[in-house]
Amino acid sequence: MRAPQSRTKSSSAALAPPVAAIRVAVRRALTELSGAGPVLVACSGGADSLALAAATAFVAPRLGRRAGLVTVDHGLQPGSAERAEAVAGWASGQGLDPVEAVPVRVDGRTGGPEAAAREARYEALVDAARRHDAAAVLLGHTRDDQAETVLLALARGAGPRGLAGMPERRELAGVALLRPLLDIAREDTRTACAALGLIPWDDPHNVDPVYARARVRADALPALVRALGPGVVDNLARTARQIAADTAALDELAAAALADVRAAAGGLAVEALAGLPPAVRTRVLHAWARELGAAPAALSHRHVAALDALVTDWHGQGAVHLPGGLPVVRRDGRLTT
Numbered sequence: 001m002r003a004p005q006s007r008t009k010s011s012s013a014a015l016a017p018p019v020a021a022i023r024v025a026v027r028r029a030l031t032e033l034s035g036a037g038p039v040l041v042a043c044s045g046g047a048d049s050l051a052l053a054a055a056t057a058f059v060a061p062r063l064g065r066r067a068g069l070v071t072v073d074h075g076l077q078p079g080s081a082e083r084a085e086a087v088a089g090w091a092s093g094q095g096l097d098p099v100e101a102v103p104v105r106v107d108g109r110t111g112g113p114e115a116a117a118r119e120a121r122y123e124a125l126v127d128a129a130r131r132h133d134a135a136a137v138l139l140g141h142t143r144d145d146q147a148e149t150v151l152l153a154l155a156r157g158a159g160p161r162g163l164a165g166m167p168e169r170r171e172l173a174g175v176a177l178l179r180p181l182l183d184i185a186r187e188d189t190r191t192a193c194a195a196l197g198l199i200p201w202d203d204p205h206n207v208d209p210v211y212a213r214a215r216v217r218a219d220a221l222p223a224l225v226r227a228l229g230p231g232v233v234d235n236l237a238r239t240a241r242q243i244a245a246d247t248a249a250l251d252e253l254a255a256a257a258l259a260d261v262r263a264a265a266g267g268l269a270v271e272a273l274a275g276l277p278p279a280v281r282t283r284v285l286h287a288w289a290r291e292l293g294a295a296p297a298a299l300s301h302r303h304v305a306a307l308d309a310l311v312t313d314w315h316g317q318g319a320v321h322l323p324g325g326l327p328v329v330r331r332d333g334r335l336t337t
């Protein structure tokens, strides 16, 4: 086990450009934050979240905000409890408070081990945020994580919502999750840790070729950089930001359009739907299907295309079955259940 350790910080360490850039990013995120509670850094002990925790410990008190840290012990590797305790001990030494090392149970959940660990981790983070009435949980995803996410989304045909990548901010069960480092290169978090005398923990899963993300990290992205130049990572991340902004605008248009196309007798009016631009119409249908109870994770492009065909390619076809078995039919000029 390699635990974070800190040497005495020299004044030149504080001036290292990546240290400064990460502090600026954290300052920006905290300045925009409403709510009086503490922020909690979600920290694995890896370079990204360790650099985030160090920057937050520096910046938050200067903004008059309390900052704490939560490290989750998934119990999946020998020595994981000791590693979590070492991260917690380091955090307390940095003045972070509250600090928690939370053990979670990963087995007995559905999905693969990676998804189960993630689900357990987010449950623990949300639970800690609620107990401490936290204003937000801070996550250490970097620009490189964002570029990997976009490539993975592109490869599986995830559509604009996937290509928008990870948002800087989202709510999970009423808790704000922030990603202040989405503009910071992963390498800079390592440099910042080194400049601060911190020794990060390297998660073996990050280099295990069993995982698609690890293969993208080790092979696909470096190959793209070699072929197309070093701007690729930044360009992928920037593209995600642009698509996220476009997607948010289209979602707003779709929310307004959904209200307009509701039929007085229930369901949606086909004629009104047909008059919408396809990008708005498919979002209206997606939102309506969710409203009817279709689980977002199971609702695919195929379902939405079949609903759309009831509007634009009507030839008397039968019901469209949404996830969960819910049938939608076209009747009397309406889409209805």
Ligand SMILES: Nc1ncnc2c1ncn2[C@@H]1O[C@H](COP(=O)(O)OP(=O)(O)OP(=O)(O)O)[C@@H](O)[C@H]1O
Pocket: 041, 042, 043, 044, 048, 049, 070, 071, 072, 073, 074, 118, 121, 138, 139, 140, 141, 145
């Ligand atoms: N064991 C942990 N304890 C606390 N926080 C963690 C832990 N592991 C990861 N995190 C948080 O999640 C961030 C992303 O980590 P990682 O890339 O390993 O997870 P991920 O599964 O890709 O995350 P996501 O589910 O958000 O895509 C880290 O920077 C850190 O903030």
